[in-house]
Amino acid sequence: MAQEFLIEAFPRDVQGRGASRRLRREERKIPAIIYGGKGEAVSISIWHNELKKALENEAFFSHILTIDLAGKKESVILKDLQRHPYKPLLTHADFLRVDKDHEIHVNVPLHFINEASAPAIKLQGGVSLHQMNEVEVICLPQNLPEFIEVDMATVEMDQVIHLSDLKLPEGVRIAALLQGEDHDQPVVSIHKPRGSKVDEAEDAEGEEGENKE
Template sequence: MKQSFAISAEVRTMHGKGASRRLRREGKVPAIIYGGTENPQAIQVSANELMKSLKHEAFYSAILNVEIAGKAEKAVLKDLHRHPVRNDVMHMDLQRVLANVLLRMHIPLHFKGGDVAPGVKTGGGIVEHQQIQVEVECLPKDLPEFIEVDLSELNLNDAVHLSQLSLGEGVQFVELVRGNDISVAAVHLPRLPTEEELAEDAAKAAAATPAAVGKAKAAAKAPAPAAATKAAPAKKK
């Protein structure tokens, strides 16, 4: 059964970088909801509640129930702006969805059976995940939470393509519509380093050796720290 997510939002009246900084200090995340038949609306949501939802993979591809000032709307997460160091959410973009209008979303791939694939178990190969998510187009009611990829029958040098994956009725891959039957996973032998890569590693090691020797020589020449001496006890008179 699909997970459902609710977002409680407030109308945001303050705008600009300074106002956004104040909101974040108050534990709020500035956001915007747009699309559908209404104008874009600036909103703000609780940072703590949002972070709890973001821990669930399904949140990124689910139809969200957004309540703004007592009004319920359906939307999907379209973009997150994060702090480059702290990873805090700086801003969020939501897009309204309409029941009768197709939407495009990136859906995560769930891989299974890689450990028992003949190419891995007896062929000595490894699984390469070439895609971790794919873009689909469908009505909101048909939006899948994830797409399963079965790797259990793959032999060495086999691959799984989009056209081999099962989708629910009314769902299609955007890349297939464009004529691109891309592969999402493959089994192949581990890649050995090339002669150029081996030569580059050897050159780096040789360049690092003189520096290491120089440090060792400098440490050997440095005077030893003076030993601590105990004060002689005072003679009794």
């Protein structure tokens, strides 16, 4: 069963820095906005601690969320989040309306599976290097994946997995690949660690061969 996130929201009529500070300090809420789609932008406030707790779940960032504003529910995605520069506090959130008939752009986390058991790592002493941990996808809201798996089981030593190698759910495209082959970025690779005994042995063999020549 798909996970659901429901956020309680309240109308926000008074705006400005002073009003936002009072909202955070006195009511323990933060200012936010709902925009996009066919409706007008709506200023709201939401419970700070409720949102902070929801953010502990990775799925929150790549899910269609439901905002309940005085009994009216809207489907949205979290588009932007602002935090205090040094305190563990949220300061503002932007939510974008979604329509089942219109595609959305969302950053989805990558889950690397079978990494520890990959022969290149387990048997050959390789280490994996992650170039990215999330990827921007384009899809209809109902096709939005919670995450994309990157199966490391058959990745060989010095092999590089690129965006074009990822297996995507039906109806999901990677935004970068639509810009051309030059944007087929590396995602993960397995290499021998620098300074390893294997490297030293290969260097020694190379030097010995040069001396014989």
